[in-house]
Amino acid sequence: MWVFINGISEECTARELTKMVNRLVMPGWSFFTEKVNAVDITRSKVLRLKFNKAQDWEIHGLVFIDPSESAHEMIGRLNAASRLGRRLHAHPYIHREASRDRRRLVLDKAHRYPGDRRRQDRRRISLASQVVDAMN
Numbered sequence: 001m002w003v004f005i006n007g008i009s010e011e012c013t014a015r016e017l018t019k020m021v022n023r024l025v026m027p028g029w030s031f032f033t034e035k036v037n038a039v040d041i042t043r044s045k046v047l048r049l050k051f052n053k054a055q056d057w058e059i060h061g062l063v064f065i066d067p068s069e070s071a072h073e074m075i076g077r078l079n080a081a082s083r084l085g086r087r088l089h090a091h092p093y094i095h096r097e098a099s100r101d102r103r104r105l106v107l108d109k110a111h112r113y114p115g116d117r118r119r120q121d122r123r124r125i126s127l128a129s130q131v132v133d134a135m136n
Contacts (some may be wrong), residue, residue, distance in 0.1 A: 001068040002093035003075060005061035007086045014044045017061045023076045039074060040066045046133040047066035059132075062093060 008017065018041050025039045043064040048057045065071040071092070078090035 001065055001071040003065055003071060003090050004093040005062045005063065005078060006058075006089040008046070008059055008083060008088070009086070010059050010060045012046060012059065012061065012083075014046050014133040017046060017063060018044045018135060020081075020083060021063055021074065021078070023067075024074065024081060039070050041067070042066055044135050045131055047129055047130050050128040062084075 005017070021041055021044075028112040041063055047060045047062055049060060050057045065074055075090045075092065078088050081088050
């Protein structure tokens with residue numbers, strides 16, 4: 001499961017991000033070399049996102065945690081952690097494709113289905129993203 005982490009510093013690399021998550025898995029006071037719940041971090045990325053209205057770059061981390069069953073426990077640990085005095089915020093990353101949009105009928109000028117009270121499109125169209133550092 002991919003986990004999206006907000007609150008990392010601009011100098012953070014993918015390797016440092018992986019080490020930080022590994023430290024949360026392995027308690028510092030333990031003499032055992034086994035990882036708690038056998039969590040494996042296979043991939044990590046550092047992303048820069050910019051919203052065109054704000055013109056500011058935001059730094060985010062993306063970490064793949066395997067097995068997915070233990071990812072929710074790791075999200076709880078990441079939300080309780082801080083790095084360089086900044087609080088981390090983590091949540092599952094969900095990829096949504098535009099072709100599977102239920103509101104596609106609205107975009108095609110057809111009638112809306114009953115019960116849809118949301119705005120017509122909440123997606124951020126003016127979003128720019130860059131992968132700063134990746135580790136596979």
